Amino acid sequence: MMKMNTKKKIFAIAIIFSGVFAIAAQTATAKSVVVYTDNRTYHLGDEDFQSRNWKSLHGECYTAFFDVPFSTRSLILKLQTYGAEAKNRISLNGEWVDTLPPQGLKKPNKWTGYRSVYITLDSYIYGDDKLKICAARVKYPEFPGDKDDFQIRKIRIMIER
Numbered sequence: 460m461m462k463m464n465t466k467k468k469i470f471a472i473a474i475i476f477s478g479v480f481a482i483a484a485q486t487a488t489a490k491s492v493v494v495y496t497d498n499r500t501y502h503l504g505d506e507d508f509q510s511r512n513w514k515s516l517h518g519e520c521y522t523a524f525f526d527v528p529f530s531t532r533s534l535i536l537k538l539q540t541y542g543a544e545a546k547n548r549i550s551l552n553g554e555w556v557d558t559l560p561p562q563g564l565k566k567p568n569k570w571t572g573y574r575s576v577y578i579t580l581d582s583y584i585y586g587d588d589k590l591k592i593c594a595a596r597v598k599y600p601e602f603p604g605d606k607d608d609f610q611i612r613k614i615r616i617m618i619e620r
């Protein structure tokens with residue numbers, strides 16, 4: 460074991476304890492409220508596949524309108540994805556705020572479990588808001604401007620105080 464002097468030991472213990480307290484405080488105060496639910500399946504992208512695994516093409520973007528009952532800066536998008544290969548874009552009220560990461564598999568044509576994207580906004584939101592999920596360009600296009608084709612379902616938006 461590494462030798463530590465007393466001062467260093469106290470400092471290390473203080474860091475460990477402050478971490479534990481910070482986690483405990485977060486659990487106690489974070490109260491999330493579901494403000495949007497949609498259980499249907501949507502195919503986003505730019506190609507229509509004649510396959511029973513794919514819904515007919517919805518378009519490049521999915522739009523969710525929701526109401527925020529108190530002012531907040533943190534938003535959680537929860538959903539399941541199928542075939543997501545690009546860093547697809549999440550925007551709020553017309554501004555790009557985050558990306559929906561790829562599924563991380565070579566051939567990701569299967570449904571994931573719930574995935575969560577924690578979004579921290581630059582400014583507070585309240586009242587009517589509009590979140591969009593849009594297909595981004597793929598890394599290895601099959602034609603110029605090829606966008607990712609993927610499906611989403613069980614979409615939830617949650618907010619935290």
Ligand SMILES: [Ca+2]
Pocket residue numbers: 504505506605606607608
């Ligand atoms: Ca495509």
